Amino acid sequence: MATEEIKELPKSWAMIGGDGPQSYTQNSSYQKGVVDASKEMVTEGIKDKLDFKSLAFDSSNDTFRIADFGCSVGPNTFFAVENIIKAVEHKHHAQFNNSPPLAFQVFFNDLPTNDFNALFKTLHSNRKYFAAGLPGTFYGRLLPKSTLHFAYSSYCLQWLSKVPKEVVDSKSPAWNKGSIQCDGLKKEVTKAYSAQFQIDMNTFLNARAQEIVGGGLMVIIMAGLPDGIIMSQAGVGMYYELLGSCLADMAKLGEISEEKVDSFNLPLYYSSSTEIEEIIKVNGNFSIEIMDSLSHQIWQTSKESNIEVSVSGGRAVFQGLLEEHFASEAAEKIFEHFAKKLADNFSIFDGAAYEHIDHFILLKRHFN
């Protein structure tokens, strides 16, 4: 039996569902920006690197299978998938001019706590593919052996499977008191986060290696840092630091306990391209075909809309996490305070906001 035991991440990791004003659907314009920027790169990557002549493609079955690992609730996943299908159709037509068109099956993966109901209700009725939902953590097996031709994961793999336990352990040298993130200022903390990232990436790569056919492609887009830059120097790190300082403020006001604040860290790790490259090479299941960085405008034009976008974007992503740790009412107060503090301190981002990057990685599965 090929299925491994399936570990689930805590509920709080999933984005806010539905399509209300605080939902991920309405507050993922930054992530949509990533999709747009990478769209052309995906199209070019498929054109250059997908080879139907060497792909382990079952000629008796004309179905090309795609999976989006960490799809959330749309609509970004639909844009990404449609773009992939278009590029694959083009390449197939270019290589086999007269063969019948491909059929497509798309697996939408996210945690079982993701709002699949919202996702399914917004599937386009005139879509050109068979759609399936795939509930479960991508840090584990989700599909049968050698059944996938194209894997895609956008803006998810910077999320660790868990916060490394040392960083919230007051007895550990890696205790991260006074910070809610891997800010890069304390060697032991960075080491603990980096070790967890290595474990998680390896688990992910091993699971996908089982699922993807020889010659199949995988596109990974994930948040990262340029080589030599640490989180506390990057705009996004300052943003998390400001959120952390709000927790400290709330503790001083007695709204939440200091202990609770000390035990809260973000399960996020922004890696460098050197670090990822090393992990992929050591893993050994995939060749790196393209490794690039995307950098793009995070902030909108006016300061007011920037602040609004920053707060609502943060809320859509982090609300579940904060509610689980501090309870709903406290989370609400934290966001209110955060909005005010962000407005008062927005100038800190002026020079730094562009300093984090998104890795764009295109891998090809080795033939066994």
Add this chain to the structure above:
Amino acid sequence: MATEEIKELPKSWAMIGGDGPQSYTQNSSYQKGVVDASKEMVTEGIKDKLDFKSLAFDSSNDTFRIADFGCSVGPNTFFAVENIIKAVEHKHHAQFNNSPPLAFQVFFNDLPTNDFNALFKTLHSNRKYFAAGLPGTFYGRLLPKSTLHFAYSSYCLQWLSKVPKEVVDSKSPAWNKGSIQCDGLKKEVTKAYSAQFQIDMNTFLNARAQEIVGGGLMVIIMAGLPDGIIMSQAGVGMYYELLGSCLADMAKLGEISEEKVDSFNLPLYYSSSTEIEEIIKVNGNFSIEIMDSLSHQIWQTSKESNIEVSVSGGRAVFQGLLEEHFASEAAEKIFEHFAKKLADNFSIFDGAAYEHIDHFILLKRHFN
């Protein structure tokens, strides 16, 4: 491109989600009874009729694919699927003593408005199969060509894709004024319902014929009537008639309009085995391997618990339908009145309650 345009049924067809006191999960003991009664028949059917030696099974891929069409929210679907897997494993082991074990992939299908979130959250973490959700009407294609080895549909195909329009058209000879169901008393009404059932069954069989490999099996369990019995003679028909009389009562009280009552009919058709047999034979894609009837105790022991089960069971299944047609508040009043009327009239079921049956049909996909 093999995907046909996907028609969706109205929202109201789906069962009540979640696991609250009015949910389908908590009120599907009747359906669970069907699963239990058919469990042994499925096991025996797989043992006798599944033949791995003639099954179009890709030896390079060890994955056996199962789909439950109309799975609702569990837990019945999980029991059914686990039973199928156990029987398939036994048969595989019996035919290929020393071969490596099969992997299983299970597709859970229901309408996009089904509560997939609830379904996914209750998937067993130690399950022995890869799980996927398949949103969409089963009166249409859902999976790629020739990828399914075992299809299952329990207690769903008596639901039509729509109410035949003639029966709610005051200008048609098939206008079903004074009844909310195909009670079998008016020839034109029966003809309209029967024609819709034929169309729907054919659409279902044609879609599954594309998806199921040669030699693959399909188990259909559905509500029906013994040959020669009409709905108004069966306990279940009397139950719907009583529900219909509640609508008439509410109209007299001015709570809902008479017009609204006249335009309401249940999209349900209870067929005879002769009728189904004919449809399957004319369709021509499957051979009938087993055709049997299940009859089992519907009502619990005491009258009080019977009434409770009847009302809450009806609510779980029909609430969406009534709310869509009459608005929530009216639907609530209808159920309150129904509970009272059922208690006052429960003796009408004494002789008739056992007269409807469930068809158990095991089909095998022809080799092309």
